[in-house]
Amino acid sequence: AQKITQTQPGMFVQEKEAVTLDCTYDTSDQSYGLFWYKQPSSGEMIFLIYQGSYDEQNATEGRYSLNFQKARKSANLVISASQLGDSAMYFCAMRAAIQGAQKLVFGQGTRLTINP
Amino acid sequence: DTGVSQDPRHKITKRGQNVTFRCDPISEHNRLYWYRQTLGQGPEFLTYFQNEAQLEKSRLLSDRFSAERPKGSFSTLEIQRTEQGDSAMYLCASSHWGTGDRGYTFGSGTRLTVV
Numbered sequence: 698a699q700k701i702t703q704t705q706p707g708m709f710v711q712e713k714e715a716v717t718l719d720c721t722y723d724t725s726d727q728s729y730g731l732f733w734y735k736q737p738s739s740g741e742m743i744f745l746i747y748q749g750s751y752d753e754q755n756a757t758e759g760r761y762s763l764n765f766q767k768a769r770k771s772a773n774l775v776i777s778a779s780q781l782g783d784s785a786m787y788f789c790a791m792r793a794a795i796q797g798a799q800k801l802v803f804g805q806g807t808r809l810t811i812n813p
Numbered sequence: 814d815t816g817v818s819q820d821p822r823h824k825i826t827k828r829g830q831n832v833t834f835r836c837d838p839i840s841e842h843n844r845l846y847w848y849r850q851t852l853g854q855g856p857e858f859l860t861y862f863q864n865e866a867q868l869e870k871s872r873l874l875s876d877r878f879s880a881e882r883p884k885g886s887f888s889t890l891e892i893q894r895t896e897q898g899d900s901a902m903y904l905c906a907s908s909h910w911g912t913g914d915r916g917y918t919f920g921s922g923t924r925l926t927v928v
Contacts, residue, residue, distance in 0.1 A: 732917075734919075739921055740902060740904075740922040740924070741922070742856070788855050790855070800869070801848075801856070803855030803856050805853070805855050806854075806855050
């Protein structure tokens with residue numbers, strides 16, 4: 698079974714600093730995908746970035762990058778030049794196969810607070 | 814494309830009452846998922862539809878829960894005889910088989926409080 702572990706319940710960062718949110722995963726699948734989502738207080742899950750297990754390059758999306766270390770089974774999210782609007786819950790997730798499609802298995806999340 | 818819509822946004826109900834939530838996915842998405850998120854936790858998978866067929870159900874989905882997607886468009890999630898432990902955010906997501914791994918789009922959720 699797939700499992701996602703996020704060990705940082707909360708992070709506090711000064712505006713404009715970079716921040717790294719940790720994520721480790723466990724799976725016996727050879728092919729898998731890893732996601733990061735942002736959940737503001739409004740409740741919606743917002744897709745940030747995706748990394749496939751066979752992707753050789755680390756994924757980047759604007760200010761977001763994913764530090765993928767396959768041997769260590771880690772997929773940390775790096776946010777550069779943090780902004781006040783980045784304050785939210787952040788969830789790491791893994792794709793797990795179900796009949797005909799795939800579900801997402803989520804970690805417990807990290808609450809990020811950006812201080813002015 | 815107005816995204817995934819969920820109704821209501823908030824629901825307060827007394828223990829023992831039945832509640833029903835609605836999810837309207839993105840119109841061209843043929844896959845629809847329900848997740849439950851309790852306070853301080855990540856979302857947990859409940860069930861999945863491809864078109865109108867319910868193809869997967871989690872063990873979290875007890876007999877008091879039923880989900881439908883009658884015409885392969887909107888979906889409803891009903892909870893009968895609600896219990897305090899049912900208090901959670903219920904999230905709906907949709908995707909299309911051709912949209913790959915970026916394709917999951919979530920709604921804003923229905924927050925259920927059982928008193």
